[in-house]
Amino acid sequence: MFQHGLMILNYRPKTAKSFLTHVGSYLRLASDKISKTLYVSLALNDNNVIDCRNDLQKIVPAIYVEAHRRAPLLDVRVLHHSYYRNEMISKKRSLQFRPQILFTNEQWKDDLLRQYLSKLNLADDHSNMSIVSLSSNHSSISDPVNHESSLISDQVYDNVCIGGTFDNLHNGHKILLSTAQLKCNRSLTIGVTNEQMLTTKILPELIESCEKRIHSLNLYLNDVDPYIHYNVCEISDPFGPAIVDPTLEAIIVSEETIRGGEKINEIRISKGMKPLKIDVIKLLQDDHKESGVEENKVSSSSLRIRKLGTLLKPPEPRPNLPDKPYLIGLTGMIASGKSSIAKKLETLGAGIINVDKLAHKTYQSSDMPAYKKIVETFGKDILDDNGQINRIKLGKIVFDDEAKLKLLNSFVWPEVRRLLQLEIDQMKTKYRVIVLEIALLIENYRMDQVHQVWLTILNQKEVVRRLMERNQLSESDALKRIEKIMPCKQKMPYANVIFCTQWEEEFTMEQVKRAWKMLNEQFVK
Structure with missing residues (x-):
């Protein structure tokens, strides 16, 4: 299995339908041999660049549709070339990933193939690449999905804009991006939503920072088409540069964001600016x-949901811990x-120790070690x-004062450690895996006492509702309680596995089974 590959497809304009009937099987074949990235380069056998470009506005998105259908786990990238814009730019491109295997749908003479690869700065890699002839593999024919939009024109512009979150870059994003690139001669402006605009998204904790998303987007854009200028910028409202830049001529939107494009034009007209042409792409199903909790369209939200219960980060070595029993630290947001x-x-076979309940035992009665210190410090009230x-009374005191919370932990944790070890010693002959439920595992830097950290997250609105119901708190008191706790976003870097109990019990169980x-x-040995 190779990591990265290149597929050169000879393509003749006006034969789009017959060409696409083979693309799906080509991609499926490639997915059997490649684990990460597949570059697709269309070798055009026609000198009519204008006709080619109009054709490419349909062909390139269609390839991404087939990539989603036939090779959903591959990062497919259709390369754009300088001659698409009737320009012969001498700039040599450099691909982000070096292909180790080459697929072709027609036979190439060795010198012509080397010449073609030199345009991709890969001539020196020619002799080291395995070559697979797609024509000799008797690829099957299948009807492609019609993804053409009736609301998109053949027109091209100098300056185009788009916007989005661009988290977990997927084939739906690539259809939007490639459409914008092919419609653009000079400059493509892309607004990327910042963290303040993500609070209503599903699982916003799993969305990378705006800075990282912009960096990843720039790498991808310049990998696919380095021949236009990119202005990728952070935006804190739905409009960004589109309502202030008079040089912009067009905006590409999806079927569900048409109203956003229309609103931008209303604002531009009110400012005396020329409205943008609006081209609309279809959503990728x-x-x-x-x-059942995922969306019907290809979306970053669904991709984030699929991460729940999976290993997001390899566990760090714990030479201080014995291999058996394997200890999981289960922590997370309150409620x-x-x-x-x-x-x-526990139903799947894990031993469970509620460390927070052990902490309560340390001051349950007046003869317990921490009792006297707590009463002397916080009063008989x-x-x-x-x-x-x-x-509840103690909680209201310590959750309103970080210093007092730390002081309480200093009284409680030495005894908790002793009680915890006793519990583990009693359970280790029966259980291969013991889960330690510890609310403040990360806040108290106890990560080195477990083999893995498993984190539960939940949107704040639902946390407030549960706190009000469970702890009989007012909304303001519930919010105060939340404000005193480390935000989940800060806990994320320590988590190996993440769960979310936002949906039905059945889906929560699916996450748990996946992690187990x-x-x-x-x-577990």
Whole structure:
């Protein structure tokens, strides 16, 4: 299996339909031999560049549609060439990834192939690449999906703009980007939504920073088409440069964002600016949905949902811990469903220790080690009528003051450590995996005491609702409680696996089963 490959497809304009009937099987064949990136380069056998370019506006998006259908796990990148714009630019391109295998749908003479590869700065790689003839593999023919939009023109412009989040770059994004690139002669402006605009997105915690998304987008754009100028910028509203840049001529939108394009034109006209031409692409429908909570279109939201319960980050070595039992630290946002996840893991065979309940034991009665220190520090007002510490009263004190919370932990944790080790010693002969439910695992830097960190996340609106119901708090008190806790976004870098209990119990169980299967296949001896 190779990591990266190049597919050179000889293409004659006006034969689009017959050409596309083979592309799906070509991509499927490539996906059997490549694990990561496949570059597709169209070798045009026609001198009529204008006709070619109009054709390419249909062919290139269609290739991405077939890539989604036939090779959904491959990062397919259709290369654009300088002559598409009737320009012979001497600039040599350099691909981000070096192909190790070459696919061709027609036989090439060796000197002509080397000459063609030199345009991609790959002439020196020729002798080292394995070559696969697609024509000799008797590829099957299949009807391509008609993805052409009736709301897109053949017109091209000097300066074009688009906008989006561009998280988890997928084939739907690539259709939008390639359409914009092929319609653009000079400059493509792309607005990338910043973090403030993502709060209503599904699983915003899993979205990379705006800076990283812009960096990844620039790498991709220049890899595919380095012959135009890119202005990729952060935007904090739905309009960005589109309502202030008078040089822009057109905007490319999807079927669901047409109204956004129309609103931009209303603002431009109110400012005395020329309205933008609006070209509309069709949404790419998802043929590979993995659960009922995913969207029907190909979307970054669905890709983020698919990450739940999977290994996002390899665990760090823990030479301080024995291999058995394998310890999982289950932590997360308050009221995010940690106990629910723990119960599901227990049904699958894990031993469960609620470390937070162990902490409560350390001050449960007056003869416990931490009791006296807590009462002396926080006063007798925290006691109930039976002389026991009222956790709700204590919680209101410490959650409003970070210093007091740290002080409470300093009283409790030395004894918790002792009790925890006793529990582990009792359970280790019965369980290969023990899950430690610890609310403040990351805040208290206890990550080195477990083999992996599993994190539960949940949107703030639902957390507030659960806190109000469970802890009998007002909305303002619930929000105060949340504000005092480390945000999930800051915990994410430490997490090996992430869960979200936002949906039905059945989908939460799917996540847990996925994580349990991964754990037993890869780590538990």
